[in-house]
Amino acid sequence: MAITKEERKRQILEMSIKVFAKQGFHKAKIEDIAIEANIGKGTVYQYFTSKKELFKEMVAYCMMGYNSQLEAIIVSQLGIKDKLVALVDFYDVYIREHFDIAQMILSQTELLSKEMKDWIMREKVKTHLLIEKMIDIGIEKKEVRPDIEREVAALAIIGTLNQYLGKKVLIQGHKGPKIDSAPLVSFLLKAIQ
Amino acid sequence: MAITKEERKRQILEMSIKVFAKQGFHKAKIEDIAIEANIGKGTVYQYFTSKKELFKEMVAYCMMGYNSQLEAIIVSQLGIKDKLVALVDFYDVYIREHFDIAQMILSQTELLSKEMKDWIMREKVKTHLLIEKMIDIGIEKKEVRPDIEREVAALAIIGTLNQYLGKKVLIQGHKGPKIDSAPLVSFLLKAIQ
Amino acid sequence: MAITKEERKRQILEMSIKVFAKQGFHKAKIEDIAIEANIGKGTVYQYFTSKKELFKEMVAYCMMGYNSQLEAIIVSQLGIKDKLVALVDFYDVYIREHFDIAQMILSQTELLSKEMKDWIMREKVKTHLLIEKMIDIGIEKKEVRPDIEREVAALAIIGTLNQYLGKKVLIQGHKGPKIDSAPLVSFLLKAIQ
Amino acid sequence: MAITKEERKRQILEMSIKVFAKQGFHKAKIEDIAIEANIGKGTVYQYFTSKKELFKEMVAYCMMGYNSQLEAIIVSQLGIKDKLVALVDFYDVYIREHFDIAQMILSQTELLSKEMKDWIMREKVKTHLLIEKMIDIGIEKKEVRPDIEREVAALAIIGTLNQYLGKKVLIQGHKGPKIDSAPLVSFLLKAIQ
DNA sequence: TATGAATGAGCATTCATTCAT
DNA sequence: AATGAATGAATGCTCATTCAT
Numbered sequence: 001m002a003i004t005k006e007e008r009k010r011q012i013l014e015m016s017i018k019v020f021a022k023q024g025f026h027k028a029k030i031e032d033i034a035i036e037a038n039i040g041k042g043t044v045y046q047y048f049t050s051k052k053e054l055f056k057e058m059v060a061y062c063m064m065g066y067n068s069q070l071e072a073i074i075v076s077q078l079g080i081k082d083k084l085v086a087l088v089d090f091y092d093v094y095i096r097e098h099f100d101i102a103q104m105i106l107s108q109t110e111l112l113s114k115e116m117k118d119w120i121m122r123e124k125v126k127t128h129l130l131i132e133k134m135i136d137i138g139i140e141k142k143e144v145r146p147d148i149e150r151e152v153a154a155l156a157i158i159g160t161l162n163q164y165l166g167k168k169v170l171i172q173g174h175k176g177p178k179i180d181s182a183p184l185v186s187f188l189l190k191a192i193q
Numbered sequence: 194m195a196i197t198k199e200e201r202k203r204q205i206l207e208m209s210i211k212v213f214a215k216q217g218f219h220k221a222k223i224e225d226i227a228i229e230a231n232i233g234k235g236t237v238y239q240y241f242t243s244k245k246e247l248f249k250e251m252v253a254y255c256m257m258g259y260n261s262q263l264e265a266i267i268v269s270q271l272g273i274k275d276k277l278v279a280l281v282d283f284y285d286v287y288i289r290e291h292f293d294i295a296q297m298i299l300s301q302t303e304l305l306s307k308e309m310k311d312w313i314m315r316e317k318v319k320t321h322l323l324i325e326k327m328i329d330i331g332i333e334k335k336e337v338r339p340d341i342e343r344e345v346a347a348l349a350i351i352g353t354l355n356q357y358l359g360k361k362v363l364i365q366g367h368k369g370p371k372i373d374s375a376p377l378v379s380f381l382l383k384a385i386q
Numbered sequence: 387m388a389i390t391k392e393e394r395k396r397q398i399l400e401m402s403i404k405v406f407a408k409q410g411f412h413k414a415k416i417e418d419i420a421i422e423a424n425i426g427k428g429t430v431y432q433y434f435t436s437k438k439e440l441f442k443e444m445v446a447y448c449m450m451g452y453n454s455q456l457e458a459i460i461v462s463q464l465g466i467k468d469k470l471v472a473l474v475d476f477y478d479v480y481i482r483e484h485f486d487i488a489q490m491i492l493s494q495t496e497l498l499s500k501e502m503k504d505w506i507m508r509e510k511v512k513t514h515l516l517i518e519k520m521i522d523i524g525i526e527k528k529e530v531r532p533d534i535e536r537e538v539a540a541l542a543i544i545g546t547l548n549q550y551l552g553k554k555v556l557i558q559g560h561k562g563p564k565i566d567s568a569p570l571v572s573f574l575l576k577a578i579q
Numbered sequence: 580m581a582i583t584k585e586e587r588k589r590q591i592l593e594m595s596i597k598v599f600a601k602q603g604f605h606k607a608k609i610e611d612i613a614i615e616a617n618i619g620k621g622t623v624y625q626y627f628t629s630k631k632e633l634f635k636e637m638v639a640y641c642m643m644g645y646n647s648q649l650e651a652i653i654v655s656q657l658g659i660k661d662k663l664v665a666l667v668d669f670y671d672v673y674i675r676e677h678f679d680i681a682q683m684i685l686s687q688t689e690l691l692s693k694e695m696k697d698w699i700m701r702e703k704v705k706t707h708l709l710i711e712k713m714i715d716i717g718i719e720k721k722e723v724r725p726d727i728e729r730e731v732a733a734l735a736i737i738g739t740l741n742q743y744l745g746k747k748v749l750i751q752g753h754k755g756p757k758i759d760s761a762p763l764v765s766f767l768l769k770a771i772q
Numbered sequence: 773t774a775t776g777a778a779t780g781a782g783c784a785t786t787c788a789t790t791c792a793t
Numbered sequence: 794a795a796t797g798a799a800t801g802a803a804t805g806c807t808c809a810t811t812c813a814t
Contacts, residue, residue, distance in 0.1 A: 008777090026219045030805065040779040042807080051805065149376045155360060156353040156380055163352025164345065183342045187349055191384030223788065224797095233796040235790085244788065412605045416809065417776095426775040428811085437809060535762040541746060542739040542766055549738025550731065569728045573735055577770030587798090609784065619800040621786080630784065 009047045021100030074134045080143040088181035096174045214293035267327045273336040281374035407486030460520045466529040474567035477551045588626045600679030653713045659722040667760035675753045
């Protein structure tokens with residue numbers, strides 16, 4: 001019956017995502033999060049030492065699993081085209097879930113310790129390297145032209161996905177239908193093949 | 194020979210860019226801006242009714258001229274390749290100047306009125322349409338393949354530029370040498386030709 | 387073989403002395419005392435209704451026995467000089483044990499109920515009367531000059547002991563050697579003989 | 580017409596003495612002090628960076644002048660007896676004015692920085708040395724017996740004054756008549772002559 | 773009886789904004 | 794027009810106390 005410490009912490013984190021996403025860091029009040037989680041204000045402080053700390057842990061919580069899911073796609077036996085399709089679908093789901101919070105994380109870096117910023121940067125680099133790896137595998141499998149500039153290609157894929165999915169979700173809202181990956185994938189294939 | 198109201202206002206705006214960029218909206222204090230502009234705190238309120246208002250005017254001030262400069266490139270007599278080169282160079286300069294502020298604008302939309310957000314959105318759409326126009330001209334001039342998905346292509350170009358330049362500026366800092374546009378341009382050409 | 391209620395209460399009191407003395411009333415946390423006593427925070431409330439109540443009981447606990455020990459010296463068969471020596475030795479031990487707490491008690495009277503303050507005042511008066519009694523006995527035994535102002539003399543003895551021992555303990559710390567009573571005693575004797 | 584910064588600061592200090600003395604450091608609210616001084620809460624923070632800082636400045640403000648007044652008495656041409664009388668009178672006035680605050684200062688040393696504590700300690704040492712100086716001058720002028728233990732005598736004088744005046748003020752309140760110095764002085768003279 | 777997770781009243785502090793000079 | 798002293802609403806955080814287990 002009793003809720004474990006870990007569950008309670010996760011519960012607060014989930015609610016903080018909602019509130020931070022809706023209000024932004026500064027407008028969000030600890031009390032709002034507590035009310036949302038249906039607990040007392042002080043209880044939040046049993047699990048997180050400060051508002052900033054809660055924010056940081058939420059950021060880590062949101063980014064957790066991102067790269068490992070990405071890697072699963074990259075190292076799969078799929079052809080480059082199917083990988084791109086899987087990538088779009090993954091971004092589609094991820095951005096819908098984390099759209100508001102993602103923007104905040106990018107911007108409110110003032111709140112994050114150097115350590116945390118470095119960690120985020122490292123995660124981004126990992127993402128970049130995974131995409132480069134995908135390109136390498138593609139070259140090996142003769143699915144990607146061998147003269148490609150890997151760095152440019154990787155940045156282009158990430159930038160295009162962000163821009164495209166970002167726009168779609170922004171216009172359709174989080175509840176819209178799954179994005180059609182076909183046009184995006186065919187454009188990217190043209191560029192890398 | 195007192196300076197005009199307009200000059201004083203511009204002076205405050207310029208200083209507010211510095212301070213907002215360095216501190217972010219919430220950490221930036223009106224007093225900091227006043228000190229930076231070498232005027233009294235109260236004087237700021239002679240020109241702007243509130244901190245938020247100042248922020249909004251600063252946003253407009255920063256985005257002003259963006260699309261018109263872009264259009265000048267698009268409608269020029271340059272070939273598609275040279276347009277892309279000019280685009281990269283323009284982004285290079287613009288992002289260096291507005292890197293910090295650009296992130297803030299994207300994120301701190303909570304601060305902006307619906308009207309202002311709509312205006313920003315319309316400006317973004319204008320940018321998008323300008324890039325699409327560039328593609329259309331390219332198709333007409335047989336410099337771009339005619340079967341291209343114009344929306345995807347435009348988003349890809351914008352997304353790629355953002356990601357590429359963003360990364361370069363982040364790593365090299367604002368003072369680094371001009372970015373080499375060649376690899377980026379050749380990648381994009383491959384995708385659209 | 388559970389310990390009795392009384393023992394547990396004494397145990398908490400002893401630990402509260404340590405913590406109150408080190409931290410002062412306001413900085414001392416009930417949890418600190420509980421941790422020090424190796425019990426749960428809630429358990430403290432089984433024995434004391436509130437932090438203030440605990441503080442008050444600690445004050446009473448510390449002062450308990452003070453006057454009775456003093457009286458033992460006063461009514462003893464010792465001559466006035468030996469009584470003064472015994473007094474210095476007693477103060478020496480007492481102040482070492484209760485130095486930190488003594489200062490607190492004097493100051494944080496805001497915390498004490500009128501009743502408690504009155505009780506402390508009465509204890510002080512008792513102390514004063516005991517010293518006066520010592521003087522009276524001394525006069526009877528022709529060890530003290532008969533024209534002495536008893537009140538002044540008593541206050542002087544108490545004040546001098548406090549000042550002298552307080553300074554010595556403050557400088558030497560609680561672990562220093564026993565104070566040499568000779569110079570103090572000879573000075574006081576000169577005044578009252 | 581306009582109040583100077585210095586006057587405003589002094590005004591806040593004076594009011595803080597009242598409030599700190601009545602409530603103690605912890606119960607005293609900045610708002611109370613502001614209300615008492617008939618100013619806004621925020622104004623206090625224009626003059627003092629924090630509540631603790633205000634407390635420290637108040638302590639310094641209260642102790643300021645103490646030793647210099649004392650010295651004036653010590654180095655005067657008065658005989659030892661008249662010096663003691665002047666001393667009692669000075670203590671009488673000083674303790675009436677600072678009775679509540681004096682107790683607080685002694686106790687709430689937790690609030691004071693090491694630097695401030697050291698300063699207080701040095702001031703106390705100065706006081707002690709001044710009294711020793713008085714004794715030395717007395718010996719020179721053959722008003723004090725030459726075999727006296729200077730340290731003990733100084734501590735005894737200070738301790739006796741504190742105890743005696745403290746008791747009198749405690750019983751009579753701050754509004755009572757001037758203390759009769761005669762019995763105290765004659766007792767102390769007996770001890771040192 | 774013992775526990776410690778949950779609670780929320782209470783307060784120091786900040787800073788945008790006002791307004792008398 | 795320019796100033797900066799004064800203001801007070803707003804909020805993060807602490808910790809004594811409660812109470813379900």
